[in-house]
Amino acid sequence: MNIEKLIEAMGEGVGKLVFHKKDGCSKKISIEQMSPTDIFKVVFNRLFNEKKYNEAENLIFDELKENYSPEIYEVALEFYNSLLDKSDEELNKSNFPREEIYQGLNSIQKFKDKE
Structure with a gap:
């Protein structure tokens, strides 16, 4: 599409x-x-709501690499924090193990540290 x-x-x-x-x-x-950030949020929210967490994560990192902003960082942080609230069963159904959440949090911190 x-x-x-x-x-x-x-x-x-x-x-x-x-x-x-x-x-x-x-x-x-x-x-x-x-704005490009608005478009990012729309696409990201759709992926998240469809439980396509790997695709949503890829979109976050693409955006952080190309257009880092504190607003995108906050979206990434909210993404991982909301995933922490999900059960391991739900995460595994989406092929997104809890360990990947912690790895993602560490990875986005590197972008924040570059500010």
Whole structure:
């Protein structure tokens, strides 16, 4: 699926998430109104909600390498902290062992230390 089509299809949800729009608002958000960070968040949230944790993690590290910002670092930190709350069974179903969470936390810290 084309990334633009994905984002266009999620426009209303993005508006609620990114721009804090209220329910019932039908105005669509165009891709031109979104920053690269907004687009990252949309794609990341979709992967996370679909329990595609490995893909979400890859997206985080790609973004940290290309466009590091404190905001992206915070998304990464929230990602790993939310995974720590999940059961080992749920993590294993998604092929994301708990050890990988700790490795990820250590890896993102290296980006923070470079600030």
